[in-house]
Amino acid sequence: MDDKIKAAMAEATRLTQAGRFAEATALIQGVLGAGAAEHWGATASASAQDAIEGDFELVDDSSARGTDGAVPQSFDAIPSEPGVRPGVSRGTFTDALGRRDYRLYRPRRLAERPALLVMLHGCGQDPEAFAQLTRMDDLAEDLGFVVLYPAQSAAANASGCWSWYSAENQDRGAGEPGILAAMTRHLRDAHRLDPRHVYVAGFSAGAAMAVTLAVTYPDLFAAVCAHSGLPYGVAGDLITALSLMAQGPTGGGVELPDLRPPPIIVFHGDGDPTVSPANAEALIQQFLPGLAAKEGVAVGRLDAVRRKGQTDNGLNYLQIQYKISGGDPLAELWLAQGAGHGWLGGRVSSPFAEPRGPDASREMLRFFWSVPCLAGASDER
Template sequence: MPLNPSAMTEATRLTREGKLAEATDLLRSVLGGTAPPPPAPPPPAPPRPAAAGRPAPRILDVDPETGEVAAPPSSRLRGLLDGLAAKLPGGLPGAGRSTPPEPLPPGARFLSLSHGGAAGTRGYRLYVPARPAAAPALLVMLHGCTQSPEDFAAGTRMNALAEQHGFLVAYPGQTQAANAQKCWNWFNAADQNRDSGEPALIAGIARDVLRDYGADPKRVFVAGLSAGGAAAAILGQRYPDLFSGVGVHSGLACGAARDMPGAFAAMRQGAAGQPGRPVPTIVFHADRDSTVHPRNAAQVAAQAAAPGLRATTTQGQVPGGHAFTRTVHADAAGRVLQEQWLVHGGGHAWAGGSNAGSYTDAKGPDASAEMVRFFLAL
């Protein structure tokens, strides 16, 4: 069988349907070699006790690291999927890592919760700082392919910023049942609409936190990396009443693709996406990103732009790190409603991130700190 994106699509479909043996056979025919059939799934995890003073998670058999509600594919099958993804045009963000938990400040909590609704179920982690602000802001962080909520939290260091500023951070976890590489399915037409698919799941997580933890409904933000950045762009367009601002790092515009072949084309050369509506947006992208073409950054910004903004461009340099170009778009009153950061010399990685997580570039600039500054000033 020739190596093409349709093989990955079919293998992913079989995996999502629980047909692991069929998926293994397909990938074996593509990659060559042999693979044993996947083992029987393990029993569901036992119920976890509820955090003191908070509601119990609504689904008790969700793995808090991956968000899985069913047994994941065998390690052999996952290896075949990773191998296929590495050979596809443009590649996919790879090799997430198992991240050991960081010590929590006294009084802080990093909870394992889950959301269930008509669109399905997803697990998520919620960081509650030791001293949250009154009616704290909420930031929803969407990881990239192969990453986990813990990995993304460690790499972005967003929890430390939450401690500093007193906001909450929710990290939804994509599942291997939904996507073999744990990518958010931003390229699926069914996952680009309001109140259905993955947008409904992520919006549901945000609403759960608003209901259960007293977050400010006027200060809810969403940001993500790569596939997570593309999903954040979709949420900004589909839920402007819920999300007050959007951060897109190395991502793509809402509607940039409607299927897997379209996704690879958009990743290679950019795609304008669907007509958009104004939403405050901060965009980070590196000019040497070989996974998602930098042209996509301008298309994300154009889709979310408000009319009549005045642009100001400055150049900067991180000491010992990357140079960057920052373009700020402000309204007549001087309120900044959009920012674009182009990192010179960087690749497909979270700018200014920690080596404790995957897909980070410590040479900066600090995307996490700049996004938090942008959001809290809105």
């Protein structure tokens, strides 16, 4: 590595630590060469372009899209247990691996088989901001599930990012995945939630950590959502992470030949200046072999059902569902044309929102509710 690249990498690290992520990735793109960045950017943009040319189906943003089913508007509900207060509560979870604060939302009435959704914020966010951005508390109130928002500590990461890129945070029973899994089990059991219906989702760095949890704890999480995230295990340090954010992984990312990850839904804007949309496609391709193997079929036997759409606000998107013929989706990819680094359909007043839609929060829940529940959930660390 020559002195110019070393200096640029050091500056990119400083920008990242200051929370200036778009500037850091732009700097990396410039150093590594526009040609490489254009190559990876073209991968996702070409896919999205397929959706942009031709006739569009105009879809109502207020309803679930893309499947025959829809997000249920309500569940047969049961009252909260006596002595358990609904609404927002906050606490700190501590175990041998470390401690993290959290925010928990419990609705006034729970579904008969109440689910737990773990929501991992991105860099420069906290649980409160992430709850506002995604409107997940409102959806939990409507649908009767509990939402856990873990908080990254400043001591662990000065930028408030989940450290998905560190080798010590990529294995089961270690580092941040170990803390988050133990926290999830503890609160799942404390609130008597259904262990077969535990899900994890995240945005940006939170999405990358959500993917890590799904890969390392497939016996805990029934499905995962990655919004503007990256594949599992592709970086072992911050510099590599910044390069991957700028360009996407070379060779499609790390293969998972012996792992059986849970179903996954991925959202990404093809104009994202912070995390290259090439990461979205690499992430789907990383999960598909294991998903197909769980169903006892070769990955080539999966159907890729493509659907073009446009929101009421004029945002064009491509949705691809990967499924066995006649079955429910095992994986789903949404690419939004021209969308940047923001939660699709997020609250308009929130930072990191792409309010033009589609509604990622509702589509995520629709996908989660459609996949099989987790059989034989484990309490193994």
